[in-house]
Amino acid sequence: MSNKTAIAIVGASGRMGQMLIKAVLDNDNATLAGVTERAGHDWIGQDLGQCMGGAPIGVIVSDDPLEVFAKSQAIIDFTAPAATIAHAELAAQARAVHVIGTTGFAPDDLKKLSAAARHAPIIRAGNMSLGVNLLTKLTQKVAQALDADFDIEIVESHHKHKVDAPSGTALMLGEAAAAGRGVTLDDVSDRGRDGITGERKRGDIGFHAIRGGDVVGEHDVIFAADGERIVLRHLATDRNIFARGAVKAALWGQDKGPGEYDMMDVLGL
Numbered sequence: 444m445s446n447k448t449a450i451a452i453v454g455a456s457g458r459m460g461q462m463l464i465k466a467v468l469d470n471d472n473a474t475l476a477g478v479t480e481r482a483g484h485d486w487i488g489q490d491l492g493q494c495m496g497g498a499p500i501g502v503i504v505s506d507d508p509l510e511v512f513a514k515s516q517a518i519i520d521f522t523a524p525a526a527t528i529a530h531a532e533l534a535a536q537a538r539a540v541h542v543i544g545t546t547g548f549a550p551d552d553l554k555k556l557s558a559a560a561r562h563a564p565i566i567r568a569g570n571m572s573l574g575v576n577l578l579t580k581l582t583q584k585v586a587q588a589l590d591a592d593f594d595i596e597i598v599e600s601h602h603k604h605k606v607d608a609p610s611g612t613a614l615m616l617g618e619a620a621a622a623g624r625g626v627t628l629d630d631v632s633d634r635g636r637d638g639i640t641g642e643r644k645r646g647d648i649g650f651h652a653i654r655g656g657d658v659v660g661e662h663d664v665i666f667a668a669d670g671e672r673i674v675l676r677h678l679a680t681d682r683n684i685f686a687r688g689a690v691k692a693a694l695w696g697q698d699k700g701p702g703e704y705d706m707m708d709v710l711g712l
């Protein structure tokens with residue numbers, strides 16, 4: 444039996460799905476167990492290699508996650524919240540590691556993920572890149588070192604197809620800034636100001652989302668005081684940074700018990 448980890452990719456035709464497939468095929472410690480797309484998608488029943496514009500590779504795109512998960516040790520999921528919730532239940536039944544990159548979950552969705560994580564490991568992060576996870580740590584440290592004379596604003600830019608705002612990364616950074624300050628993000632979050640908003644409230648953390656063109660992902664955490672400003676910035680120029688992180692997480696999760704983990708755990712940060 445091969446000692447490579449069998450990984451399934453759901454949402455195969457997506458911007459991230461295609462990156463993830465290449466990252467698994469390029470990894471010496473992983474093998475592609477199968478791929479899925481949503482029912483009715485025109486890739487269903489076709490050879491994956493041909494769908495991606497190359498030669499056949501003998502992997503047929505499925506719309507049956509149950510059948511694919513049964514032969515997988517890990518599932519990598521960058522799809523949409525409703526799909527990911529359904530996948531979490533099936534991954535838990537299959538006792539497979541579920542790596543979740545999907546963003547835009549509602550609080551009730553997160554409760555369902557926590558329930559699934561009682562049966563198998565879930566590794567979830569709004570951003571799987573090493574750079575952003577380091578930036579998150581730095582954000583917490585800087586917020587801890589400064590008082591609320593420094594106003595915190597988080598500005599993110601993404602491509603025009605992105606459907607959720609603020610980005611998962613912006614929320615990670617906001618949570619880190621709030622933790623550094625010793626407050627709860629929900630109590631201080633101020634999203635997308637418009638109209639006569641009144642003066643900025645001391646201690647608030649502001650969020651702003653720019654959408655346009657093909658921007659892969661850019662995040663600034665601004666600490667603005669009277670007379671000086673600190674800006675922590677991450678610029679993503681290639682989605683491969685997210686895909687590589689997700690495959691690393693799938694391999695890392697193999698000897699872990701049920702529970703909820705994130706990329707900080709994977710990277711040891």
Ligand SMILES: NC(=O)c1ccc[n+]([C@@H]2O[C@H](COP(=O)([O-])OP(=O)(O)OC[C@H]3O[C@@H](n4cnc5c(N)ncnc54)[C@H](O)[C@@H]3O)[C@@H](O)[C@H]2O)c1
Nearest residue numbers: 454457458459480481521522526544545546569570571685
């Ligand atoms: N955490 C990270 O590092 C990171 C990085 C990039 C993107 N993302 C997130 O990943 C998600 C996907 O982003 P994208 O740009 O690839 O989007 P996309 O729209 O290009 O791809 C999503 C794919 O999922 C498929 N899908 C939807 N429902 C499905 C189902 N039930 N079964 C199988 N496939 C299904 C869609 O058909 C589509 O092909 C978003 O939530 C995005 O914010 C996270």
Ligand SMILES: O=C(O)C1=N[C@H](C(=O)O)CCC1
Nearest residue numbers: 546569570605610611612660
């Ligand atoms: O392209 C996207 O969508 C991205 N989503 C994640 C987020 O919401 O932060 C990570 C960056 C790219």
